Amino acid sequence: MTESALAQRTGLAEARDLAHAAGMTARPVLGVERVPLTDAAGRVLATPVSARAHLPSFSSSAMDGWAVSGCGPWRLGDAVLAGAATPAPLTPGNACAIATGAVLPAGAHAVMRHERGWADDDGWLHAQEQVRIGADVRYAGEEASPNEELVPCGTRITPSIVALAAAAGHDEVIVTCRPGAAALVLGDEVVAAGVPAPGRVRDVFTPALPAALARLGAECVRRRRVGDDLAVTMAALEEELATSPLVLTTGGSSHGPADHSRAALEALGGEAVFDGVELRPGHPVMLHRMPQGQLVLSLPGNPLAGFVCLAVLGPPLVDGMLGRRMTGLRREILAVAVANPRPGRRVLPCVRGDDGLMPTAWQGSAMLRGLAAADVLAVIPPGGASAGAAVEAVEPV
Ligand SMILES: Nc1nc2c(c(=O)[nH]1)N[C@H]1C(S)=C(S)[C@@H](COP(=O)(O)OP(=O)(O)OC[C@H]3O[C@@H](n4cnc5c(N)ncnc54)[C@H](O)[C@@H]3O)O[C@H]1N2
Numbered sequence: 472m473t474e475s476a477l478a479q480r481t482g483l484a485e486a487r488d489l490a491h492a493a494g495m496t497a498r499p500v501l502g503v504e505r506v507p508l509t510d511a512a513g514r515v516l517a518t519p520v521s522a523r524a525h526l527p528s529f530s531s532s533a534m535d536g537w538a539v540s541g542c543g544p545w546r547l548g549d550a551v552l553a554g555a556a557t558p559a560p561l562t563p564g565n566a567c568a569i570a571t572g573a574v575l576p577a578g579a580h581a582v583m584r585h586e587r588g589w590a591d592d593d594g595w596l597h598a599q600e601q602v603r604i605g606a607d608v609r610y611a612g613e614e615a616s617p618n619e620e621l622v623p624c625g626t627r628i629t630p631s632i633v634a635l636a637a638a639a640g641h642d643e644v645i646v647t648c649r650p651g652a653a654a655l656v657l658g659d660e661v662v663a664a665g666v667p668a669p670g671r672v673r674d675v676f677t678p679a680l681p682a683a684l685a686r687l688g689a690e691c692v693r694r695r696r697v698g699d700d701l702a703v704t705m706a707a708l709e710e711e712l713a714t715s716p717l718v719l720t721t722g723g724s725s726h727g728p729a730d731h732s733r734a735a736l737e738a739l740g741g742e743a744v745f746d747g748v749e750l751r752p753g754h755p756v757m758l759h760r761m762p763q764g765q766l767v768l769s770l771p772g773n774p775l776a777g778f779v780c781l782a783v784l785g786p787p788l789v790d791g792m793l794g795r796r797m798t799g800l801r802r803e804i805l806a807v808a809v810a811n812p813r814p815g816r817r818v819l820p821c822v823r824g825d826d827g828l829m830p831t832a833w834q835g836s837a838m839l840r841g842l843a844a845a846d847v848l849a850v851i852p853p854g855g856a857s858a859g860a861a862v863e864a865v866e867p868v
């Protein structure tokens with residue numbers, strides 16, 4: 472590799488920042504939509520989730536037992552079951568049996584759980600130990616006040632957030648529309664089904680990209696294969712760019728005689744955000760901004776290289792388009808030493824063991840077995856990393 476070739480490549484951290492910034496300024500700006508809570512997981516909040524009322528909305532018992540007022544022993548009245556709206560108030564020296572979740576009667580100062588007291592045959596309740604004021608009571612508003620923000624906008628909705636939104640009284644949430652992405656799979660040799668004949672290759676991207684894009688928060692709206700021809704590549708790009716703010720291409724990103732991505736993108740007025748990243752596998756990856764503000768991410772055709780690029784550059788790009796902050800790479804411990812004598816960062820599919828990350832057996836750029844077995848992709852810095860070292864890591868797609 473020559474010094475000049477290296478100088479043109481963008482560092483991985485810078486490429487992620489550039490992808491995020493490009494996503495932030497991509498056009499058209501995405502709209503927002505209301506979705507029912509059951510469809511909300513995985514989407515990104517366009518407005519915060521706030522409490523619609525006190526959370527919880529009324530004071531209740533946290534245990535099955537007795538609501539008590541003042542000091543014991545207490546005279547027992549009628550029981551309060553969950554669902555009763557306004558139980559009779561308690562005055563000091565009185566108590567009533569109460570179920571978990573039932574409204575706390577006015578005047579009750581605590582709940583005594585049933586294993587800490589007993590009722591005698593004459594209708595008196597006795598405590599085994601002193602009952603602390605407020606014991607086993609869930610107070611109205613102890614989790615949130617009305618209108619208090621619970622989850623900020625830009626957050627990706629998890630099932631736990633769905634549950635919190637329901638608890639806070641919401642039936643639906645307002646989310647950012649998913650960026651629609653079109654996939655163009657380039658290459659004459661690529662076939663769509665079965666075992667390929669010699670010289671042909673089974674297309675691995677078309678079946679996998681919709682799910683991979685969905686995990687990033689985008690929606691694969693169209694997919695098509697495109698032959699190795701500059702005019703055909705330009706026409707396909709133009710057609711997809713007319714309706715999609717994001718186009719992914721696979722293959723054709725290098726400098727071979729049948730590689731037309733770069734020339735097609737430049738001929739259509741595309742401006743390179745980056746052209747080549749210090750990354751192995753995956754160094755030929757490119758990102759272009761088109762004249763109307765759409766983005767084209769060109770993934771290298773070698774299967775592991777393409778998916779590695781999508782895993783390291785796709786999240787900041789799509790997060791930017793969704794108006795979200797970029798999630799940083801996390802750090803994980805390597806179980807074994809990993810060499811990296813060549814320039815740039817090396818990305819290795821790894822499994823997580825008791826002692827840390829262990830690279831899988833299949834690391835070739837055209838291989839997929841290692842990626843399919845991987846829990847995580849380890850990012851090895853130039854010079855390598857020793858056993859026990861903390862390295863950057865990213866989720867595989
Ligand atoms: N002289 C050089 N040649 C290459 C270099 C280099 O630095 N100097 N880099 C190599 C690297 S690294 C990669 S990665 C590839 C990237 O090439 P392209 O993005 O142009 O991809 P293609 O040449 O079209 O294909 C490469 C490889 O991948 C297979 N492929 C393509 N599409 C698919 C698909 N949909 N499903 C499965 N496999 C696919 C294709 O058949 C080739 O085997 O360039 C190197 N060359």
Ligand code: MOO
Nearest residue numbers: 752753773776836
């Ligand atoms: O990106 Mo290539 O190995 O680095 O396949």
